[in-house]
Amino acid sequence: MLDVTGISHTYGSGAKTHTALGDITFSVEKGEIVCIVGPSGCGKSTLLRAISGLLPPTAGESRFMGERITEVPHDLAFVFQEYSKSLFPWLTVRGNVAFPLKARGMSRRQRHEVVDEALGWVGLADAVEKYPWQLSGGMQQRVAIARALVCQPALLMMDEPFASVDAQTRAELEDLLLRVRREYDTTVLLVTHDIDESVYLSDRVLVLSKAPSTVVSTLTVSLGAERDQITTKETDDFVHLRGEVARLLRYGTAGVHDEVHEVKQAVPVEAVAE
Numbered sequence: 001m002l003d004v005t006g007i008s009h010t011y012g013s014g015a016k017t018h019t020a021l022g023d024i025t026f027s028v029e030k031g032e033i034v035c036i037v038g039p040s041g042c043g044k045s046t047l048l049r050a051i052s053g054l055l056p057p058t059a060g061e062s063r064f065m066g067e068r069i070t071e072v073p074h075d076l077a078f079v080f081q082e083y084s085k086s087l088f089p090w091l092t093v094r095g096n097v098a099f100p101l102k103a104r105g106m107s108r109r110q111r112h113e114v115v116d117e118a119l120g121w122v123g124l125a126d127a128v129e130k131y132p133w134q135l136s137g138g139m140q141q142r143v144a145i146a147r148a149l150v151c152q153p154a155l156l157m158m159d160e161p162f163a164s165v166d167a168q169t170r171a172e173l174e175d176l177l178l179r180v181r182r183e184y185d186t187t188v189l190l191v192t193h194d195i196d197e198s199v200y201l202s203d204r205v206l207v208l209s210k211a212p213s214t215v216v217s218t219l220t221v222s223l224g225a226e227r228d229q230i231t232t233k234e235t236d237d238f239v240h241l242r243g244e245v246a247r248l249l250r251y252g253t254a255g256v257h258d259e260v261h262e263v264k265q266a267v268p269v270e271a272v273a274e
């Protein structure tokens with residue numbers, strides 16, 4: 001579905017430059033959810049922009065279904081963290097979700113049907129005639145997700161999509177994304193700061209280093225397709241994987257580290273027993 005080869009990006013020119021992306025290579029298979037995590041400011045958003053055609057990379061290329069990406073492909077949709085900025089405040093929920101369909105020349109009647117279905121999916125069937133500013137943050141992000149899904153994109157790119165909503169809404173939206181993938185076999189590339197979220201959602205987690213960022217490691221998440229916010233997170237596999245991602249972020253390698261060992265040994269056995 002997506003092949004990223006040797007992507008690097010340097011901002012600025014002359015003496016004032018900043019190389020955000022070193023040399024990044026990875027692939028995403030059809031129907032996969034791949035989460036990207038990395039230290040703050042390492043270039044995660046830059047990476048999404050550079051591989052999607054929004055920002056010409058300094059070097060390297062990305063291919064979408066075999067075609068080299070030079071502009072944003074029609075079959076690719078975005079969801080950003082800033083839902084309040086990405087929705088049109090002068091359009092109703094229906095108008096916002098219908099917008100990409102209108103641009104594609106779909107008839108009014110068809111648009112109505114497709115929008116109703118998408119809003120039913122995200123649980124907003126009763127909010128069609130409301131304006132974005134009449135909705136909570138979580139509801140606004142549901143509208144943004146419905147708008148991204150309405151054209152049934154082959155690839156969905158999401159940049160910290162759930163970072164601005166409360167924990168309960170975040171969990172609901174994560175489960176919504178898993179349901180969308182199950183139903184439509186949508187391929188998803190998602191940037192997150194949240195280690196638990198990366199493991200909970202992913203088939204694979206891509207861990208980036210600090211800038212100029214490279215891929216430190218790719219972890220396969222074999223937790224099965226059916227996931228549950230409570231029971232999945234209690235499994236040994238989940239706990240192990242979240243530890244691995246945390247170690248990779250902190251030390252750049254997985255496995256046992258001296259520092260971790262020292263902390264463990266500093267806690268007296270009696271104290272643990274109490």
Ligand SMILES: Nc1ncnc2c1ncn2[C@@H]1O[C@H](COP(=O)(O)OP(=O)(O)OP(=O)(O)O)[C@@H](O)[C@H]1O
Pocket residue numbers: 011012018020038039040041042043044045046047
């Ligand atoms: N348009 C730009 N011009 C110059 N520098 C930029 C530009 N956009 C981003 N940068 C710099 O590139 C680096 C990577 O930014 P980016 O937003 O991609 O990182 P990130 O990993 O997504 O950040 P965060 O973890 O805070 O979400 C940062 O140092 C940022 O200041």
